[in-house]
Amino acid sequence: MNVTRIVLKDFRSYESLEIEFGDKTNLILGPNAVGKSNLAEAIYYLSAARSWRSSDDDSLIAEGKESAYIEARIHEGSLRRTVSIEIGKDQKRVRINGKPVARLSELTELVNVLVFSPSDVSLFRDSPSDRRAFLDASLSKQDPRYLKSLSKAHSLLRERNLLLKQENPSRDLLWAYARQLAEVSEIIVRQREAYCESINSVLPMVLEKITGEPSDCRITYKPFLKPGPKFVERAESLYRDKLEDDLFKKSTGIGIHREDFSLRYKGKDVAQYGSQGENRICALALKLAPYYLVKDEARKPICVLDDVASELDAARVANLMKIVQEDLGQTFVTATELRLEGASIIDVADHNATRRN
Numbered sequence: 468m469n470v471t472r473i474v475l476k477d478f479r480s481y482e483s484l485e486i487e488f489g490d491k492t493n494l495i496l497g498p499n500a501v502g503k504s505n506l507a508e509a510i511y512y513l514s515a516a517r518s519w520r521s522s523d524d525d526s527l528i529a530e531g532k533e534s535a536y537i538e539a540r541i542h543e544g545s546l547r548r549t550v551s552i553e554i555g556k557d558q559k560r561v562r563i564n565g566k567p568v569a570r571l572s573e574l575t576e577l578v579n580v581l582v583f584s585p586s587d588v589s590l591f592r593d594s595p596s597d598r599r600a601f602l603d604a605s606l607s608k609q610d611p612r613y614l615k616s617l618s619k620a621h622s623l624l625r626e627r628n629l630l631l632k633q634e635n636p637s638r639d640l641l642w643a644y645a646r647q648l649a650e651v652s653e654i655i656v657r658q659r660e661a662y663c664e665s666i667n668s669v670l671p672m673v674l675e676k677i678t679g680e681p682s683d684c685r686i687t688y689k690p691f692l693k694p695g696p697k698f699v700e701r702a703e704s705l706y707r708d709k710l711e712d713d714l715f716k717k718s719t720g721i722g723i724h725r726e727d728f729s730l731r732y733k734g735k736d737v738a739q740y741g742s743q744g745e746n747r748i749c750a751l752a753l754k755l756a757p758y759y760l761v762k763d764e765a766r767k768p769i770c771v772l773d774d775v776a777s778e779l780d781a782a783r784v785a786n787l788m789k790i791v792q793e794d795l796g797q798t799f800v801t802a803t804e805l806r807l808e809g810a811s812i813i814d815v816a817d818h819n820a821t822r823r824n
């Protein structure tokens with residue numbers, strides 16, 4: 468899929484921008500702090516009405532303004548759609564072809580953008596929530612039913628945790644929540660396990676493309692309970708065993724919200740033993756892996772690689788650019804300097820962006 472044109476109003480440093488993109492590689496070039504990542508962020512925002520840089524939408528609104536606006540033309544095969552998002556201080560409004568969407572999941576299903584950003588260098592060292600966010604975002608794109616199950620689990624957890632914070636909460640009600648959690652968790656754990664295996668089917672290949680040498684590399688999913696026969700019964704008994712703990716801590720201590728995965732590279736855990744560069748290339752390979760798992764050409768994601776060339780040696784940058792040009796579809800690469808034959812160049816300066824070719 469492609470984003471052919473974007474309009475920004477009061478989005479971060481852009482007061483007003485209208486620009487068309489190339490359908491293959493787009494190089495977003497300019498000195499520091501001119502708005503390259505801001506433009507890349509706007510493109511990514513189309514994917515789930517969420518930024519990768521900030522959980523606070525207010526920071527996306529240009530200073531001193533009340534709201535920000537993004538409008539984009541999305542092509543998927545022969546389908547043409549216009550997505551618009553108005554980001555207000557307290558709410559956002561998403562429209563597809565001018566019609567307001569009832570649920571954000573309508574947008575999630577429609578637009579798929581993968582992102583690699585400088586902060587991903589610490590993906591394996593940071594808290595598990597970032598790794599779960601990767602799994603959840605990738606799985607939600609692959610299967611809308613996953614997002615439904617996940618939302619249900621999160622709302623059950625919220626309710627149960629609220630109840631746990633009350634004086635003498637009803638044990639019957641806590642038990643009822645636990646039973647529903649056990650049921651919905653089975654779906655999530657199964658899908659997460661299967662997805663990690665699919666990632667492993669392409670991860671060594673992607674890493675080899677980046678490093679130029681064969682790599683042994685795999686992720687290990689750490690479910691709160693091993694999937695398999697009688698999962699729901701086993702989960703129920705786990706919740707029963709942990710009830711006193713949960714009552715004491717006033718929150719649910721086990722479940723899909725505590726899961727994690729780790730990555731082994733060259734036989735070692737990359738978070739504990741990997742160099743900065745190894746952490747970077749492993750995160751990059753992981754972030755690109757979902758691209759190779761989408762089989763339908765028209766549904767292949769748009770890729771955003773923010774500042775990807777910095778901190779990589781010249782050989783790796785060259786390998787990566789080969790991936791961008793030979794494997795990936797529409798891709799946005801931000802950099803202060805980079806040469807890439809045949810790429811559409813977008814020059815960013817003074818908080819404005821213009822297409823050079």
Ligand SMILES: Nc1ncnc2c1ncn2[C@@H]1O[C@H](COP(=O)(O)OP(=O)(O)OP(=O)(O)O)[C@@H](O)[C@H]1O
Pocket residue numbers: 478479480497498499500501502503504505506525526527528529530774801803
């Ligand atoms: N809400 C906002 N309103 C106005 N300006 C903003 C807002 N948020 C960020 N900026 C400005 O945007 C600029 C940074 O833009 P951006 O992160 O896109 O830079 P960049 O070109 O990617 O730089 P680098 O090469 O350092 O990564 C900063 O000058 C920052 O002050």
Ligand SMILES: [Mg+2]
Pocket residue numbers: 503504505773774801
């Ligand atoms: Mg930047």
